[in-house]
Structures are given as structure tokens and as C-alpha cells.
Amino acid sequence: MQAIIDQYKATIRAAAEQETPLQIRGGGTKDFYGNSVVAQNNTLLDATAYSGIIDYEPTELVITARAGTRLADLEAALDQKGQMLAFEPPYFGAAATLGGCIAAGLSGPRRASAGSVRDFVLGVRMLNGKGDDLNFGGQVMKNVAGYDVSRLMVGAMGTLGMLLEVSLKVLPKPVTEITLHMQMDGTVAIERMNQWAGKPLPISATCYRNGELLLRLSGAESAVRAAQLKLGGEELRESEIFWRSIREQTHGFFQSASSLWRLSINPTTPPLNLPAEQLIEWNGGLRWLLGDEKLNAVTIHKAAKDAGGHATLFRSNEPGVSVLHPLDPGMMKIHCALKEKFDPSGILNPGRLYPEM
Amino acid sequence: MSPQELVNNLRSFLPPEAVLYETEDLRPYECDGLSAYRQLPLVVVLPRTEEQIVKILKLCYATQTPVVARGAGTGLSGGALPHAQGVLLSLAKLNQIIAVDPLARMARVQPGVRNLAISEAVAVYGLYYAPDPSSQIACSIGGNVAENSGGVHCLKYGLTVHNILKLRVLTIEGECLEIGGESLDSAGYDLLALMTGSEGMLGIVTEVTVKLIPLPEKAQLVMAAFDDVHKAGNAVANVIGAGIIPAGMEMMDRITIHAVEEFLHPGYDLDAAAILLCESDGSAEEVADEIERIYAIMQQSGATKISASQNEAERLRFWAGRKAAFPAAGRVSPDYYCMDGTIPRKHLADVLDGIEKLSQEYGLRCMNVFHAGDGNLHPLILYDANQPGELERTEEFGGKILEMCIHAGGTITGEHGVGMEKINQMCTQFKTGELEMFHAVKAAFDPSGLLNPGKAVPTLHRCAELGAMHVHRGEDKFADLPRF
Incomplete structure (x- = not known):
């Protein structure tokens, strides 16, 4: 296994010397997300070879695996012991890897109740742009020694380093899980979701679409049934299929030819007054919009910012539109400075996050 | 700039009571919760507004004066130890809860607000701020962000990093950054995570938006005594292995049990080698279910004595002993x-x-x-x-x-x-490469190294000197270290 790392190192060091960009890529399932690596002459650095689970002890609630490990293998190992990745990462394809999951930083339906990818990252081993083999964080729940570089890697799209190993906190799977659905107006649904989120109820996922609100309840059988009585609604059969279709975006809503926008905003924001089909998750905190020609990026960025958040062009057919929400100059300055420190030659996925870096 | 000029400059925009420079006025600031380290600063400033802090930072940046931020001064690692040639920036007067949004479950507060004050202010909405460091009656939220504070409930509810949404941060140049948002994530790098636990080395936090969560309907505690520490350790693993994430899981050893029992009489078993306190919280149904299972697991794990709290008074009494461990140590x-x-x-x-x-x-x-x-x-x-x-x-x-x-x-x-x-132990935990990256991260925010200099990350030089003193098992841990 060290031979693989040595090879990665050699590739990175050669690229740094020649200043030729690298495109770090795991299973390639999230190629559509973010910007493309700027340079045309980039070299593909395949990150799948360094794979396998290194250490998993269910009673420690920690798993450590190599970044090339397929997410499916990782989750299968957890499932065997009745545990899970509580942030329900989307795969977007069977080849999805742990490294890609961390680099993309995307979380699924359970995010609003359980936390996001970065909330569960405990430590990483990585190579920076000079090919240095570095360890940050660790395998323990609480660790404040040094800056939290491991969490900084989440969502960085490989622009700060190539992930080698990741340690994650894992959680037990809930004993019981049911889904309720009820008819409701959008404004009311947003208000209700937020009210309920402020009460001790075992709601683990929410989805609102076309006048229908779906709530997933997870926990001890007794708690789930007690909550069902309080919340009302009908129980949905085969609900696992439904939530998977939201997590993996195989639901009919996402099967559109239009551009897909992702708005992460203050959850209490009323239904957005934009000419677009919408699907709501995370108690109102996540809004998916199907854009068309009437809806431009400036309008959407403004709507998201006014609502305390940001917008991402998640899947696009229009080249030339800024994919990630533009940063304020002060923030961009810090981003560029960090990029320069981790990757002085600018060879790791340049432009993948922002064209400037 | 001479110390007197610095004071005069600060007094040109701060009221007289906000600039302390006489030795007797500086004395209360010479240490934080770790009193073994003491140092008088050149001057202490007590601003009340962000605008004043901007001016202070701009002055310090222009004159290349070190700045050490301080919250309530309850920290236990000397993070707020003053710099002899520097300004100690107290954020204690920025102590207002700016806004509470119960529906969105968030509160916008100034850095000097006490941790517990947030939970007290939002209890009326059935909400609270989860991280509960033992110093929560006194420690400030700004200090919590600087240290990424935890508490006894963080296995289930997370640390500070999991419970904040947004920060307003001033750079050493006095530039304001808005990091995070009212949303659950933000664009670009996760600077919110990077700032949390950065010990005042990267920027000055002037505002924190915290996440609020619903108060649990009920909490109940199981107290289990063991005649052997190994058995108690196994019991913890067995509870977690059974799929239970307790709200709190605390252990005390024999000497602690004796010290607190003598001090407060919470009713701990003096024959025990270890005592576990395992708390469940949530809805009444969930708690009843979990407590029954925890009780059974403790039994199977060989506990010599088990009791579940029968009411709130008893639960608090069981906890009181654990919470009094530090004062009990002070007593013996x-x-x-x-x-x-x-x-x-x-x-x-x-x-x-x-x-x-x-x-x-x-x-x-x-x-x-x-x-x-x-x-x-x-x-x-x-x-x-x-x-x-x-x-x-x-x-x-x-x-x-x-x-x-x-x-x-x-x-x-x-x-x-x-x-x-713990600056010396950082040399043992990290290799040169990681330490270099830490210094690089610091430099990305604070190139001239004026914010809390000398803390949190040791210089390579310091590690090299230590490395020469402790060669572990005959191997030089810092073989590839540049010597200068």
C-alpha cells in the first residue's frame, strides 16, 4: 500500500516541478458538480487504487478507511454492525468513493437532524501540493490539538490536498423508521417543519413538494409511535425507496433537462418567489430549484443571500455561469491564501472550486 | 511606538475606563484559568463595540503590536496568557444577546455572552444551546469558539463546532469576514470549522450565531458501581455497542469517588473502583426504553450496584458529585x-x-x-x-x-x-510537516503573526531543541527537521 502512496507522491512532486495541473478523481460520480479543472493539459490522478477499510471498531463509533474505498463497501461494513454514516451522503453512482464524498462535502436527507459530512470527520491523512504526507485530527471524538485541517478538507474539492485516509464518527442505525405524509400548503409546511424541529420529536428527514409534506421519523419504536400520534398524517409504504430517490436524486423532480440550483438558506424563509419548480428539504433549509431561461444566476444568488445563505448551480447545461456562490473579496483573499499555502504550485484541481484558485 | 504612545493612541478613541495600563489594573488579567502561568500585558483594552475593536486592531497592525484576545478568562491552557509587549483585548464588555429567532432556532450573540446565559435566555421557547463546558456559568461563547469547547453531553450533541452557524470575524488588519450563514452550509472552504478551536490565532470573533435545539422532554440517569476499572470500561463499550448514544456518560475512579463523597455526600458507593453515570434524554417513551436497556447492560457488565434516578432531584444529586470533582480536588x-x-x-x-x-x-x-x-x-x-x-x-x-x-x-x-x-507536547503529537502547515494556515490569516503569538503551535526550533532532549526509543523523531 505504501507503494501506491509513493506513486501518488511522485506524481504530485513531478507535477509541482513542471507546474502541470492534476485532476484528482475518485469514482468520477461527481464530475458534474463544481467547475471543471481549468487547464486542458491536466493529468488525471486516479485516487481509487489506495482503498480498503483500515480500522473499524463499532464500540468506538469510529471507522478509518482509505480514500479510494467505495462508499458502498464502507456502508456495507457499517450495516453489518447495525451502524451507519448518519449524514447519508449521496453516491450519484456505484463507483462513489469515500474520498470523493469528503471532497464534495455533500450530505443527504438526515443532515438537518444528524449533522453534515464535516460534522463526522475526525481526522485525515493527506498529501498536500508539495507531496508531503500529513496527518491531521485523529481517531478520537474530541481533539483540539492544532487547527482543524481535517474539516477544512470537506467540500474543498481536492484543491488543498489529495485525501489518503479518513476517520469518521459513525452512529447506530435507528431501530424503527417510518414516514408520514400529509397535504399542506407550502407556507404552512415551512412553518410547521420549523416548529416541529424546535420540539423534542424524532424527525430525521423532511421533504416538501407539490402540496405534499413527507416526514421521516427515526428512533426507538415507542418514541416513533408516540410522535406519529402527535403529528398525524398517513404512513407511507416502502418509504426507504422514496428517501433514497431524494438522496440520490433519482426522484422524478430531478429528472428534468433544466438546470438544477441548490439553495442553502435560513430554514424559515417562505416559499421563494421565483419562477421555478421547487423541492424543499432540511426543514426548509435546502431548496432545490429547476431553472429556466427566465431565471438568471444574479437573481438566484441575490435571493439566496437575502435569505441568509448561498446558491450553487448544481447541475447545469449552461457553460460560463458561476457554479459556486461568489465570495466577498475578503473571503476570496483568505481562500486564495490558503490555497497558496497548501498547494504553492497551484496544481491540485485548479479552478475546480473557483476559477481564481 | 513607545508604551506611553500606544496608550495615548488607544485613549484617543476609547473612553478612559476602557484602557488599563497601571500595574494594579493589569494584575487581574495576568493569567487565565491556568494560574501557573502569569504575565502582565503592556495594556488591557475593554472595547464595547466592533467599531472600537476595528480601530484597536488597525492600530496594533500599524504598530506591529501583538494582540491577545480574552473572553471570561476561564480557559485552562493559558491560551489567554498576555504578551509582555502586547495588548490584551478583553471581549467581556461585548455581552449582549443581539437577537433570538426561536422558529429558526438560532441566536445571534456577542462574544462576551456567557454560555449559560444563552440557554437561560431561550429556555422560554423550549430551546437551549447544547455544549455545556463545566465552566458554563462563567465562560463566554467567544472563548468557547476559540477552544471548540465540549462538555458532558457532547457525544450526543457535539462540540462548539457542531453547534454554531455563523461568525463575524475581524482579521488583524481590521477587515470583517462573515463566515458561515443562517444556512446549514456555506460556499467555499469550511472556514467556520477552521476558526473553531483556533485559539485566537487567526482572527477576533465579534459575533456568533449559535444553533439552538429543543430541550429534551425528560432526562434520567443510571448510576452503576464497579469493583474493577476494566469492567466499567467494558460497560461503556457494551452500552454503545448496543446502539445507544447516551446523553452523558461519565466515569470517576476510586480516589475521586472518595473525595466527592466526603465533600458533598451524593451517595456514591465507597467500595467501588469506578462509578459510571449514564444519562438518557429525549421523549418520555424513548427515555423509559433506553434506561431499561442501560440498566440491563450494566447488570450484564458486572456492576456491583446500580440505581436509576427516580426523580429530578435524585438525578441532579447524582450529577452533583461529578460536577463537584474539581472543587473536591481543591479540598483534598x-x-x-x-x-x-x-x-x-x-x-x-x-x-x-x-x-x-x-x-x-x-x-x-x-x-x-x-x-x-x-x-x-x-x-x-x-x-x-x-x-x-x-x-x-x-x-x-x-x-x-x-x-x-x-x-x-x-x-x-x-x-x-x-x-x-501543551505547546511542548505538540512536538510529540505532530511531525514537522503538519507543524509547518499549521504555521502556513496562521500566515494565511495573520502573515505578521501578531495574533496571540507563541501559543498553540510550537516553532520548529522549539521542537528541535526538545527533540534533542527526548530521543524516543533511540530514534530521532525529527530527523528531517531543518535546524536553525
Whole structure:
């Protein structure tokens, strides 16, 4: 296994010397997300070879695996012991890897109740742009020694380093899980979701679409049934299929030819007054919009910012539109400075996050 | 700029009572919660507004004056230890809760607001702020962000980093950054995570938006006594292995049990080698279910005595003993030194054995309290600062405990931070490459190194000197270290 790392190192060091960009890529399932690596002459650095689970002890609630490990293998190992990745990462394809999951930083339906990818990252081993083999964080729940570089890697799209190993906190799977659905107006649904989120109820996922609100309840059988009585609604059969279709975006809503926008905003924001089909998750905190020609990026960025958040062009057919929400100059300055420190030659996925870096 | 010129400059835009420079006025600021380290700053400033802080920072930047931020001064690692040539920037007067949005479950507060004050202010909405460091009646939220503070409930509810949404941060140049948002994520790098736990080295936090969560309907506690520490450690693993994430899971060793029982009489079993406190919270149904299972697991794990709290008064009484562990240490010893290592839980018994051996070797008693759910160990070394050489022996003993934590696959600090105190152990935990990256991260925010200089990350030079002193098993850990 060290031979693989040595090879990665050699590739990175050669690229740094020649200043030729690298495109770090795991299973390639999230190629559509973010910007493309700027340079045309980039070299593909395949990150799948360094794979396998290194250490998993269910009673420690920690798993450590190599970044090339397929997410499916990782989750299968957890499932065997009745545990899970509580942030329900989307795969977007069977080849999805742990490294890609961390680099993309995307979380699924359970995010609003359980936390996001970065909330569960405990430590990483990585190579920076000079090919240095570095360890940050660790395998323990609480660790404040040094800056939290491991969490900084989440969502960085490989622009700060190539992930080698990741340690994650894992959680037990809930004993019981049911889904309720009820008819409701959008404004009311947003208000209700937020009210309920402020009460001790075992709601683990929410989805609102076309006048229908779906709530997933997870926990001890007794708690789930007690909550069902309080919340009302009908129980949905085969609900696992439904939530998977939201997590993996195989639901009919996402099967559109239009551009897909992702708005992460203050959850209490009323239904957005934009000419677009919408699907709501995370108690109102996540809004998916199907854009068309009437809806431009400036309008959407403004709507998201006014609502305390940001917008991402998640899947696009229009080249030339800024994919990630533009940063304020002060923030961009810090981003560029960090990029320069981790990757002085600018060879790791340049432009993948922002064209400037 | 001379010290007098600096004071005059500060007084040109700050009211007289907000600039302290007479020795007797500086004295209260000479240390934080770790009183073994003391240093008078050049000047203390007590601004009330962000605008004033901007001016202070711009002045310090222009004159290349070091700035050390301080919240309530309850930190335990010397993170707020003043700089002899620097300004101590107290954020205590920025103590307003700016806005509470109960529906969105968030509160916007100034950095000097006390941790507990937030929960008190939002209790009326059935909400609270989850991280509960033991100093929560006094510690400030700004300090919590700087240290990424935890508490007894963090296995289930997370640390500060999991419970904040947004920060307003001033750079050393006085530029304002808005990091995070009212949303659950934000664009670009996760600077919110990077800022959390950065010990005042990257920027000055002027506003924090915290996440609020619903108060649990009910909480209940199981107290279990064990005649053997190994069995108690296994019981913790068994609870978690059964799919239960307790709201709190605390362990105390024999010497702690005796110290607190004598002090407060919470009803702990004096024959026990270890006591576990395991709390369940949530809806009434969930708690009833979980408590029944925890009780059974404790039984199967060989507990010698088990009781479940029958009412709120009893639950609080069981907790009171644990919460009084530090004052109890203060009662049985003139001084105590609190350590903060984290280990993978499976190594608990070995590490406790190791601490016992060191305790005999150094001739110093050590009480052990343990956030057992998340592996965070707080050995309290009992000593007498008036005995010549005892503090030095204590520090050496503490350093050995931390190195043992590293060798067990853990870390030198779970929640108290590195500060001034654990700076040498950073050389053991990290290699040159990581330390270089830490300095690089610092430089990305603060190129001239004016924010809290000398804390949290040791210079390579310092590590090289230490490395020469402790060569571990004959191998030079810093073989590739540049010497300068």
C-alpha cells in the first residue's frame, strides 16, 4: 500500500516541478458538480487504487478507511454492525468513493437532524501540493490539538490536498423508521417543519413538494409511535425507496433537462418567489430549484443571500455561469491564501472550486 | 511606538475606563484559568463595540503590536496568557444577546455572552444551546469558539463546532469576514470549522450565531458501581455497542469517588473502583426504553450496584458529585493540575494503570474523571505549590500522561486547547510537516503573526531543541527537521 502512496507522491512532486495541473478523481460520480479543472493539459490522478477499510471498531463509533474505498463497501461494513454514516451522503453512482464524498462535502436527507459530512470527520491523512504526507485530527471524538485541517478538507474539492485516509464518527442505525405524509400548503409546511424541529420529536428527514409534506421519523419504536400520534398524517409504504430517490436524486423532480440550483438558506424563509419548480428539504433549509431561461444566476444568488445563505448551480447545461456562490473579496483573499499555502504550485484541481484558485 | 504612545493612541478613541495600563489594573488579567502561568500585558483594552475593536486592531497592525484576545478568562491552557509587549483585548464588555429567532432556532450573540446565559435566555421557547463546558456559568461563547469547547453531553450533541452557524470575524488588519450563514452550509472552504478551536490565532470573533435545539422532554440517569476499572470500561463499550448514544456518560475512579463523597455526600458507593453515570434524554417513551436497556447492560457488565434516578432531584444529586470533582480536588489538596487527553476508549484501563504507576513514581496523587463516552480523560494531579519543586514534578508527570495518550492513539487535548501549556507536547503529537502547515494556515490569516503569538503551535526550533532532549526509543523523531 505504501507503494501506491509513493506513486501518488511522485506524481504530485513531478507535477509541482513542471507546474502541470492534476485532476484528482475518485469514482468520477461527481464530475458534474463544481467547475471543471481549468487547464486542458491536466493529468488525471486516479485516487481509487489506495482503498480498503483500515480500522473499524463499532464500540468506538469510529471507522478509518482509505480514500479510494467505495462508499458502498464502507456502508456495507457499517450495516453489518447495525451502524451507519448518519449524514447519508449521496453516491450519484456505484463507483462513489469515500474520498470523493469528503471532497464534495455533500450530505443527504438526515443532515438537518444528524449533522453534515464535516460534522463526522475526525481526522485525515493527506498529501498536500508539495507531496508531503500529513496527518491531521485523529481517531478520537474530541481533539483540539492544532487547527482543524481535517474539516477544512470537506467540500474543498481536492484543491488543498489529495485525501489518503479518513476517520469518521459513525452512529447506530435507528431501530424503527417510518414516514408520514400529509397535504399542506407550502407556507404552512415551512412553518410547521420549523416548529416541529424546535420540539423534542424524532424527525430525521423532511421533504416538501407539490402540496405534499413527507416526514421521516427515526428512533426507538415507542418514541416513533408516540410522535406519529402527535403529528398525524398517513404512513407511507416502502418509504426507504422514496428517501433514497431524494438522496440520490433519482426522484422524478430531478429528472428534468433544466438546470438544477441548490439553495442553502435560513430554514424559515417562505416559499421563494421565483419562477421555478421547487423541492424543499432540511426543514426548509435546502431548496432545490429547476431553472429556466427566465431565471438568471444574479437573481438566484441575490435571493439566496437575502435569505441568509448561498446558491450553487448544481447541475447545469449552461457553460460560463458561476457554479459556486461568489465570495466577498475578503473571503476570496483568505481562500486564495490558503490555497497558496497548501498547494504553492497551484496544481491540485485548479479552478475546480473557483476559477481564481 | 513607545508604551506611553500606544496608550495615548488607544485613549484617543476609547473612553478612559476602557484602557488599563497601571500595574494594579493589569494584575487581574495576568493569567487565565491556568494560574501557573502569569504575565502582565503592556495594556488591557475593554472595547464595547466592533467599531472600537476595528480601530484597536488597525492600530496594533500599524504598530506591529501583538494582540491577545480574552473572553471570561476561564480557559485552562493559558491560551489567554498576555504578551509582555502586547495588548490584551478583553471581549467581556461585548455581552449582549443581539437577537433570538426561536422558529429558526438560532441566536445571534456577542462574544462576551456567557454560555449559560444563552440557554437561560431561550429556555422560554423550549430551546437551549447544547455544549455545556463545566465552566458554563462563567465562560463566554467567544472563548468557547476559540477552544471548540465540549462538555458532558457532547457525544450526543457535539462540540462548539457542531453547534454554531455563523461568525463575524475581524482579521488583524481590521477587515470583517462573515463566515458561515443562517444556512446549514456555506460556499467555499469550511472556514467556520477552521476558526473553531483556533485559539485566537487567526482572527477576533465579534459575533456568533449559535444553533439552538429543543430541550429534551425528560432526562434520567443510571448510576452503576464497579469493583474493577476494566469492567466499567467494558460497560461503556457494551452500552454503545448496543446502539445507544447516551446523553452523558461519565466515569470517576476510586480516589475521586472518595473525595466527592466526603465533600458533598451524593451517595456514591465507597467500595467501588469506578462509578459510571449514564444519562438518557429525549421523549418520555424513548427515555423509559433506553434506561431499561442501560440498566440491563450494566447488570450484564458486572456492576456491583446500580440505581436509576427516580426523580429530578435524585438525578441532579447524582450529577452533583461529578460536577463537584474539581472543587473536591481543591479540598483534598492545596493545588491541583487538570489534564485533558483523549484516548480511544478501549485503552482506558491501560492508560489508568499507566497513570497509577506514574503517580507512584512521582509521589503525587492523581484523581481521574473521564468523559467516558467520547474518551476524554481529565486526570487531576494533586500537588502543593508551596513545596519546592512540586509544580515542576507535576508538570512533568502531566506531560508524561499526555505522551501516553498520544501513544494510545489519542490526543494531548480534547477540549481545553493547547495554549501555552501543551505547546511542548505538540512536538510529540505532530511531525514537522503538519507543524509547518499549521504555521502556513496562521500566515494565511495573520502573515505578521501578531495574533496571540507563541501559543498553540510550537516553532520548529522549539521542537528541535526538545527533540534533542527526548530521543524516543533511540530514534530521532525529527530527523528531517531543518535546524536553525
